[in-house]
Structures are given as C-alpha cells and as structure tokens.
Amino acid sequence: MFLALRELRRAPWRFGLLAAAVGLLVYLVLFMQAILGSLIGAITGAIEHVDADVLVYSDTARGQLDASVLDPALVAEVSGSDGVAAAAPWSVQTYSAKAAADDLVDVAVFGHDLSGPGAPSTLAAGQRPSGPDQAIASAADAGDGFDVGDRVVIEPAGREIEVVGVAENLNYSVQPTLFVDLETFDALAAERTAGARFVPINAVAVTVDDGMAATEVVARLADSLGGVEVLTRDDAVAGIPGIDAIEQSFALILGLAFAVIGLVTGIFFLILTVQKRQPLTLLRAIGASPRDVVVPLLLQVLLLTGGGVLIGVALLALSAGAVPGELGIELQPGLVAATGTGTVALGLLAALAAVRRVLRIDPAAALDTNATGVSP
Amino acid sequence: MTAPALRLDEVSKTYPSGDDEIVALDHTCIEVASDELVMLLGPSGSGKTTLLSIAGGLLSPTSGRVEVGGTDIADLDGKALARFRRERVGFVFQAVNLVPFLTARENLLVVGELGGTSRSGRRRARERADQLLGELGLADRANNLPTQLSGGQRQRVAIGRALMSEPDLVLVDEPTASLDTELGEQVMQLIRDEVKAREVAAVLVTHDERMQHHADRVLRIVDGHVTE
Amino acid sequence: MRLALRELRRMPGRFFAVGTALMVIAVLVLVLGAILDGLIRGSTGVLRAQAGPLLVYDDEARQTLLRSRVDADLAEQVADVDGVADVRGLGVTNVTVDPPGETTAEDGLLGLVVVGAEGENRRLTPPGRGEAIADARILDEGFEVGDVVTLPGDVQVEIVATVRDATTNLAPSVWVDLDTWREVTVAVRPDAGLGEGVVQALNVVVEDGRDPLEVAAAIDEATGSTQTLDQEAAVAAIPGVSSQQTVFAAIIAATLVVAALVVALFFVLLTLERSGLYAVLKAIGASTGGLLGGLVVQAVVVAAGAAVGAALLTFGLLAVLPDAIPVELRAGRVAVALTGLLLMSALGSVFSLRRLVKVDPAEAIG
Numbered sequence: 001m002f003l004a005l006r007e008l009r010r011a012p013w014r015f016g017l018l019a020a021a022v023g024l025l026v027y028l029v030l031f032m033q034a035i036l037g038s039l040i041g042a043i044t045g046a047i048e049h050v051d052a053d054v055l056v057y058s059d060t061a062r063g064q065l066d067a068s069v070l071d072p073a074l075v076a077e078v079s080g081s082d083g084v085a086a087a088a089p090w091s092v093q094t095y096s097a098k099a100a101a102d103d104l105v106d107v108a109v110f111g112h113d114l115s116g117p118g119a120p121s122t123l124a125a126g127q128r129p130s131g132p133d134q135a136i137a138s139a140a141d142a143g144d145g146f147d148v149g150d151r152v153v154i155e156p157a158g159r160e161i162e163v164v165g166v167a168e169n170l171n172y173s174v175q176p177t178l179f180v181d182l183e184t185f186d187a188l189a190a191e192r193t194a195g196a197r198f199v200p201i202n203a204v205a206v207t208v209d210d211g212m213a214a215t216e217v218v219a220r221l222a223d224s225l226g227g228v229e230v231l232t233r234d235d236a237v238a239g240i241p242g243i244d245a246i247e248q249s250f251a252l253i254l255g256l257a258f259a260v261i262g263l264v265t266g267i268f269f270l271i272l273t274v275q276k277r278q279p280l281t282l283l284r285a286i287g288a289s290p291r292d293v294v295v296p297l298l299l300q301v302l303l304l305t306g307g308g309v310l311i312g313v314a315l316l317a318l319s320a321g322a323v324p325g326e327l328g329i330e331l332q333p334g335l336v337a338a339t340g341t342g343t344v345a346l347g348l349l350a351a352l353a354a355v356r357r358v359l360r361i362d363p364a365a366a367l368d369t370n371a372t373g374v375s376p
Numbered sequence: 377m378t379a380p381a382l383r384l385d386e387v388s389k390t391y392p393s394g395d396d397e398i399v400a401l402d403h404t405c406i407e408v409a410s411d412e413l414v415m416l417l418g419p420s421g422s423g424k425t426t427l428l429s430i431a432g433g434l435l436s437p438t439s440g441r442v443e444v445g446g447t448d449i450a451d452l453d454g455k456a457l458a459r460f461r462r463e464r465v466g467f468v469f470q471a472v473n474l475v476p477f478l479t480a481r482e483n484l485l486v487v488g489e490l491g492g493t494s495r496s497g498r499r500r501a502r503e504r505a506d507q508l509l510g511e512l513g514l515a516d517r518a519n520n521l522p523t524q525l526s527g528g529q530r531q532r533v534a535i536g537r538a539l540m541s542e543p544d545l546v547l548v549d550e551p552t553a554s555l556d557t558e559l560g561e562q563v564m565q566l567i568r569d570e571v572k573a574r575e576v577a578a579v580l581v582t583h584d585e586r587m588q589h590h591a592d593r594v595l596r597i598v599d600g601h602v603t604e
Numbered sequence: 605m606r607l608a609l610r611e612l613r614r615m616p617g618r619f620f621a622v623g624t625a626l627m628v629i630a631v632l633v634l635v636l637g638a639i640l641d642g643l644i645r646g647s648t649g650v651l652r653a654q655a656g657p658l659l660v661y662d663d664e665a666r667q668t669l670l671r672s673r674v675d676a677d678l679a680e681q682v683a684d685v686d687g688v689a690d691v692r693g694l695g696v697t698n699v700t701v702d703p704p705g706e707t708t709a710e711d712g713l714l715g716l717v718v719v720g721a722e723g724e725n726r727r728l729t730p731p732g733r734g735e736a737i738a739d740a741r742i743l744d745e746g747f748e749v750g751d752v753v754t755l756p757g758d759v760q761v762e763i764v765a766t767v768r769d770a771t772t773n774l775a776p777s778v779w780v781d782l783d784t785w786r787e788v789t790v791a792v793r794p795d796a797g798l799g800e801g802v803v804q805a806l807n808v809v810v811e812d813g814r815d816p817l818e819v820a821a822a823i824d825e826a827t828g829s830t831q832t833l834d835q836e837a838a839v840a841a842i843p844g845v846s847s848q849q850t851v852f853a854a855i856i857a858a859t860l861v862v863a864a865l866v867v868a869l870f871f872v873l874l875t876l877e878r879s880g881l882y883a884v885l886k887a888i889g890a891s892t893g894g895l896l897g898g899l900v901v902q903a904v905v906v907a908a909g910a911a912v913g914a915a916l917l918t919f920g921l922l923a924v925l926p927d928a929i930p931v932e933l934r935a936g937r938v939a940v941a942l943t944g945l946l947l948m949s950a951l952g953s954v955f956s957l958r959r960l961v962k963v964d965p966a967e968a969i970g
Binding site: 425428429432434435454455458459460461462463467469470471473475476477478482486487489490537549 | 605606607610611614615880881884885886887888889890891892893894965966968969
C-alpha cells in the first residue's frame with residue numbers, strides 16, 4: 001500500500017492523465033447507456049410495464065403491434081384455454097391531441113380492460129380509470145400536460161380525456177401515451193373513421209394461472225389457435241422493430257469504448273513496469289517477495305480505474321440536465337454500478353501483462369553492471 | 377594575443393544543505409590559453425565535475441565570472457546558452473552518451489542539425505564529419521550504430537562529435553575511466569593529437585594519475601580548491 | 605526535426621503502444637460518424653433528393669410529411685404565386701411486404717417506404733404506372749431489377765431501376781407515381797384522408813434569380829394555411845435528426861479529447877524514458893523548443909499511421925456488420941475526424957513540455 005501510494009503521489013500528472021482518460025471513456029459509456037435506456041424505454045415502456053404474461057398478435061403482424069389485427073371474438077377463445085387466468089382485448093392507435101400547449105401532439109392511445117390483463121402494472125400517482133374518458137398517462141409526460149387532473153383533447157372529434165393516474169415508463173414509440181378503457185377506445189375509433197363495421201383489436205393480453213410457466217401457455221395457445229403469433233411479454237418487447245438495430249449499434253460503440261479502456265490501462269502499466277525494472281530488481285534483491293511487488297501494482301490499477309469510474313459518474317451527474325430534445329437521460333444505479341465494476345475488472349485484467357513482467361524480474365540481475373556506454 | 381579559451385575568475389559554487397551549505401568550488405581562478413591542453417586532476421567529490429559543468433555552461437556559478445573564448449557566459453539566457461554549447465564548446469562525457477538510434481556519422485552530424493543548418497552548411501558538415509571519422513580511424517564504421525561498436529570506438533565517436541562544431545574549448549570528463557592502461561593511452565594520444573592539430577584548447581578532468589604526461593599543464597583540485 | 609523522424613524510423617517499437625491505442629480510438633470515432641451518417645442519410649434522403657429548394661406543408665402538420673395534407677386546390681394556389689416555377693406533389697408511406705421467394709412463418713416481413721413523387725429530381729425521374737425505382741439496398745433483400753413487388757392494396761409494380769441515397773425512415777425506398785402511391789396509402793391507412801389529387805407536401809421549384817425564402821413567405825401569405833420551408837429547415841425538422849446530430853457530435857468530440865489525453869499520457873512516459881538522451885542533447889546544444897517540436901512531429905506521424913490503420917479497420921468492420929445497424933462511411937466525415945485526431949495528438953504531445961523543461965543538461969556529466 002505504502003509503495004503504491006507513494007509512487008502515485010510522486011507522479012500525480014502521469015497517473016492523473018490515465019485516470020482522466022479512463023474517466024472520460026467511462027463517462028461516454030455511462031452516457032450512452034443512459035440514452036439507450038431511455039430510448040428503448042420510450043419505445044417499449046408501454047408493453048413492458050403492463051399486467052400481461054403473454055400477448056397474442058395476428059401472425060401477419062410479424063411482431064408489430066400496430067400491424068396486428070384480430071377478431072374480438074378471439075378473446076373468449078383464449079379465455080377458455082388451459083392455463084389462462086384471464087384474457088382481455090388490447091389495442092393501440094395514434095391520435096392527434098392537444099395537451100397543455102395549444103399545439104397538436106401525437107399521442108398513443110391504448111384501449112384496455114380496466115380490470116383485466118393489459119392494464120399498467122403499478123401506478124406512481126393518482127388512481128385507475130373508473131369509467132370512460134379517463135386515462136392513465138406516462139410519468140415522463142406529466143410535465144407536458146399529462147399529469148393527474150390534466151385534460152387532453154383528442155382531435156379532430158374533440159373528445160376530452162381526463163388524466164386520473166400516472167405510471168412510470170409507460171411510453172410507446174417515443175410518444176406520450178394514454179391508457180383508456182375499451183369503451184372510450186371504440187368511441188375514438190368510431191369518431192375517426194365513421195361507419196366502421198366493427199373495431200378490430202390489435203392483440204389479446206393474457207395473464208396465466210398461478211404456477212404456470214408463461215412459455216408453456218404460449219405453446220398451448222399457439223397449438224390450439226390458428227392465424228396467431230403468441231409471445232411472452234419479453235419476446236414481444238424484444239421483437240419490436242428497430243430495437244434490434246438500436247441495441248446492436250450501441251453494443252458496437254460500447255464494445256469499442258471498453259476496448260480502448262482496457263488497451264490504454266494495460267499498456268500504461270506495462271510501460272511503467274518496464275521503466276521501473278531497475279528499482280524493482282533492487283527491491284527483489286534486498287528481499288521483497290514477488291507478492292510484495294505485485295500487490296502495489298494491482299492496488300494502483302484498482303485506485304486508478306476506480307478513480308476513473310468516479311470521474312465518469314461525476315461527469316454523468318453533471319450533464320444529466322444538458323441533453324436536448326426527445327431524449328432524457330435515465331440514471332439507473334444498478335447499471336452504473338455494473339459498468340463501474342466491469343471497468344475496474346477490465347483494468348485488472350489488462351494489467352496482467354504488467355504483472356507477468358514484474359514476476360519475470362530476476363533479483364540476481366541487480367548485480368549486473370550495465371556499462372554499455374549507450375545513453376538510455 | 378587571442379583571448380584565453382577559458383577563464384574562471386573567483387568562481388564559487390555552493391549548495392544549500394539544511395541549515396548549512398556545501399561548497400563545491402571555492403573562489404576558483406583558472407586560465408586556459410587558446411591552444412593549451414590542461415588536465416585537472418583530483419579525487420571524486422573534489423569539485424572537478426562541477427568545474428567542468430560551469431565551464432561548459434551547464435551550471436551557473438554562485439559567484440564569479442566565467443569567460444569562454446572571451447565571451448562572458450553568465451549573461452546568456454537559455455536559448456543563447458544552448459547556442460553557445462552548440463557552437464563554442466565540445467563535450468566528451470564520461471558515459472559517452474551517444475544517441476543510440478543514430479549511426480556514427482549521424483552522431484557527429486547531430487549537433488549541426490540541432491541548430492538548423494542550411495543546405496550548404498549540411499554539405500560542409502558531412503564533409504567535415506567524414507574527415508574526422510577518417511582521422512579517428514572510424515571511416516569503415518561510419519554507418520554503424522553504437523551497439524555495433526566497441527567501447528573504444530564509441531569513445532572515439534564522442535571525441536569526433538565534440539570537435540565537429542570547431543569549438544573554442546573541448547571539455548573531457550574522465551576519458552580513461554573504464555579503459556585499461558593500453559587503451560587509455562591510445563585514447564589520450566588521440567585526444568591530444570586531434571586537439572593539437574586543430575589548435576583547440578582542452579580541459580581534461582580525471583582522477584587517473586597515469587595520464588599526466590599528455591597534458592601541457594596539470595592542475596590539482598581538492599575540496600573545491602585548485603592548485604597548480 | 606530530422607532527429608525525431610529518425611528515431612521514429614529506427615526505433616518504431618517505442619511508439620507501438622500509443623499508436624495502437626490511437627488506432628482503436630480512431631476506429632471508435634469513425635464508427636460513431638458512420639452510424640450518425642447512416643441515421644441521418646437514411647432519414648433525410650427523400651427531402652435532399654428534391655429538385656426545388658422549398659417544401660410546402662400544411663400549417664397544422666408541425667413540419668412533417670406524415671401529418672401534412674395538401675389538396676389539388678391548394679397546389680394550384682401555390683402554383684399561382686409569383687416566383688413559383690413549378691409545383692410537384694410528394695408523399696411518403698411506410699409499408700411492409702413479403703420478401704421475394706418462398707415465405708414461411710419464420711421470415712420477417714420487409715419494411716419499405718413508398719414514395720410518391722412527380723417530376724425529375726436530383727436522383728431520379730419517377731416512373732409511370734406499374735413501375736417503380738427502388739433503393740439499391742432492395743437488392744440485398746433478394747429482389748432483382750425486373751422483379752414485381754406486390755405492395756399493400758394488391759398494387760403491383762415492376763422494379764425498373766435502382767437508386768441510392770433517396771430514402772427516409774431508415775427503410776429502403778420504392779419510388780412510384782402519385783396515383784400508385786395514393787392507392788397503396790389508402791390500403792395501409794384507410795383513415796388517411798387521401799382523396800384524388802391529395803399529397804402530403806409540395807416541392808416548389810423557384811424561378812431563376814428569385815430568393816427562395818422570399819417566395820416561401822409569399823406562398824404562406826397567399827394560402828394562409830401552409831408552412832413553407834427551405835430544404836435545410838425541412839431536413840432539420842425531421843424528428844430525431846437534430847438531436848442525433850447534437851448528441852453524436854458531443855460524443856465524437858469527447859472521444860477526440862480522450863485521444864489527446866492518451867497521447868499526452870504516453871508521450872510523457874516516453875519523455876521520461878528518454879530523459880537521459882534529452883539531457884545529452886541539451887548539453888550539446890539542443891533547445892527545449894526544438895526538442896518539443898520533435899515530439900510534436902512524432903505525435904503527428906504516429907497519429908497519421910494510426911489514422912490510416914483505423915480507416916482500413918473501420919472499412920472492414922463496417923462491411924461485416926449486421927444489416928440492422930445503419931451505417932454509411934463518408935469520405936468527408938472521415939477526413940474531418942482524422943484531421944481532428946492529428947490535431948488532438950499534436951496538442952497532447954505538447955503536454956510533455958513541462959517534463960522537457962525540467963531536464964537538466966548537467967545530468968549528462970557524471
């Protein structure tokens with residue numbers, strides 16, 4: 001410990017630069033993860049945070065909720081299936097609406113059974129709708145006129161919806177989202193396209209019996225029903241178009257950033273070790289064990305990568321307010337901790353090359369007089 | 377009558393040490409004529425290295441006057457000092473100190489390159505370098521790297537480098553320190569021949585009593601005091 | 605200077621470390637730029653392909669094609685405005701089609717964007733009835749020129765040619781005439797309200813010598829119900845475009861700063877390692893400024909090498925990326941990014957100045 005700290009204090013610039021480089025990279029990683037999190041949440045939130053273990057789409061929809069069209073009569077069939085605790089219609093449609101400001105915004109409106117599957121899992125504030133023209137909105141939009149007590153006017157018919165409850169992370173397709181009862185949903189649809197014969201539903205939301213595995217129910221329903229695609233809720237989220245592209249793009253960038261962290265840390269400590277070979281040889285010659293020279297090295301790696309992580313987290317906290325437009329940053333402590341731990345572990349791994357070098361030092365070499373007359 | 381190559385007038389060098397101070401040089405007075413080879417003989421710790429450093433503009437004296445080739449070097453700023461060392465002084469270090477990634481010839485040319493030279497200047501420098509290498513018996517080693525040369529050969533390259541800029545003064549530090557008597561004799565003879573042939577002054581600092589006969593004059597230095 | 609270059613040539617091993625680190629950092633920067641360009645180009649191609657400088661939306665559309673409706677009467681009104689040379693309709697609709705060949709339940713549907721347009725633009729001339737010009741990427745999906753694509757509404761079109769950089773919504777585009785586009789759109793979105801002659805927006809060609817912005821203002825005044833933008837503004841208004849650019853630019857800038865830090869770091873270590881040599885050089889007359897100059901030269905040369913390596917690596921990397929990731933490697937951006945790298949490297953190397961100043965030439969003696 002003594003050796004490790006002493007060296008750090010004697011050469012603060014060197015080590016400071018490394019910590020700064022690592023810190024900046026960690027910041028980039030955390031920043032991108034935060035953007036990724038909120039971007040994906042904004043697209044999939046509505047599906048992820050509802051009460052439904054299984055979702056039934058039409059098989060022509062290829063996993064896209066908007067493109068799925070089902071006969072409402074299917075709900076009864078699904079209800080009666082083995083392992084199904086309850087089933088209810090579940091639909092979504094985009095409407096233009098006026099919220100707080102006078103401008104029109106696009107709003108995703110979900111029609112769901114108030115007491116059945118497909119309702120938002122937990123509320124952050126307010127209460128669930130008790131009847132028509134009431135809605136649960138997403139907490140992210142509360143400030144834009146979608147808070148408890150606000151009124152949203154759906155155009156062009158001008159139907160007024162009152163927000164009675166708010167839930168976390170309920171957005172769909174990066175839009176403000178409202179969960180209304182089926183009656184309201186059908187009324188809105190009728191107002192939009194007058195004379196529709198019947199209003200199809202997009203999906204059937206299903207909760208399974210206690211003790212049943214969702215995957216088993218999926219298999220059963222897939223067997224017994226025709227013309228449908230049955231998915232667990234997680235699969236439904238993963239299958240949303242665009243999610244794949246976003247996740248892969250981010251994975252690539254984050255992978256490269258981590259590669260740089262590992263490379264820079266590993267090379268830095270290797271060079272340092274090589275430069276210190278004389279004093280290290282001397283130490284070994286006067287009786288230091290291999291452990292005595294390796295432990296300070298690892299301690300330094302720990303301190304520096306840890307310091308870098310702290311710098312990165314601090315920068316993230318500072319910039320939490322400064323992101324433009326459609327993206328907010330979501331700070332997830334769990335993810336931050338994981339990234340921090342991963343960075344330190346990566347640093348330690350990368351420092352193995354330096355450790356190997358240190359262990360290769362032969363104390364007998366201290367007696368070698370290196371008189372080549374060539375300047376270092 | 378040309379100005380002396382080196383003139384130290386009441387030069388002292390002290391270092392603070394806790395509450396005391398260490399006196400490396402004590403009111404030293406030396407004069408070296410423009411064609412003299414002076415040997416400064418003394419044990420380690422006697423201050424001879426300090427004296428050499430001050431003479432070459434590597435160290436500033438605490439007090440006293442330093443003149444090289446008639447120029448007072450105390451007033452020179454960093455940039456001017458660097459130029460001074462490039463053009464007016466030649467060093468032969470104890471640890472030889474060749475640039476490891478340059479060939480023998482390139483090591484000779486490096487001083488010229490540091491100052492930036494014209495095209496014709498570079499040509500002249502190359503000619504001079506080849507001439508020196510020939511005189512030093514290194515003509516066939518011109519393209520070798522230091523690792524490919526023997527200790528004695530590296531020493532000779534260092535001597536060549538010191539002579540490249542046609543300095544007023546050549547300063548040599550312990551030239552025979554790691555050599556046996558025969559090799560040491562050869563090197564000393566070489567230094568004397570080259571220095572005399574070019575009518576350049578030289579100050580040799582050493583603790584080796586065996587080599588006195590190569591010098592025009594021998595000064596002794598003990599604990600910062602110089603005596604004839 | 606020559607000394608610095610000679611060291612590089614004779615002892616390249618010393619510089620491998622910083623060169624490798626720089627190369628990976630450069631790859632990161634180039635990949636970020638490529639993803640940004642892929643996103644932007646894939647969203648803005650249709651608008652950038654327009655021949656005329658102005659785009660007319662209805663004023664309730666909030667500057668996006670999706671929400672905009674312009675009918676034939678309005679188009680005529682616009683055409684009558686002084687300074688308007690030509691008015692072309694434009695419409696864009698997302699569709700999904702079956703990929704060519706045998707389709708099973710496992711195959712995904714193919715997402716396309718059908719673009720209805722009229723008149724020659726910067727990339728193509730929209731074909732007639734029954735024909736289509738498709739984004740070249742459609743060939744990667746198994747289609748060939750000459751194939752017939754069945755669009756929603758059972759509308760069949762034959763691919764007669766392909767085009768590049770003329771798409772939007774990150775999907776391959778299929779350019780058709782306006783009537784075909786209307787047929788398809790009605791089938792996909794029955795509520796879209798597309799009567800005869802209705803389009804989403806108008807592309808306005810301006811008379812020679814007239815100021816487009818002036819004409820734009822004139823159009824809006826004449827109609828009272830439109831919002832007319834120039835191409836740049838229209839492109840910036842596409843959702844996501846400007847925030848993507850800002851965020852990515854910030855990340856790229858931060859990464860370049862990392863490059864500077866890394867160069868600073870490794871060159872300080874190098875300077876330390878060579879401090880003995882520097883002492884000797886200073887003793888025989890090198891100036892600190894000269895030595896620093898040599899360092900900067902080395903940093904720039906190493907960075908240049910890393911840049912070349914990174915460009916090649918990135919090229920190869922992007923070639924094997926899964927299709928899902930939208931990327932486009934553009935020469936302009938690559939040049940700017942790599943120049944930034946060289947600059948940052950030069951900057952980082954200057955950091956060693958302190959170390960260089962501290963080197964005492966007296967150390968060369970004894």
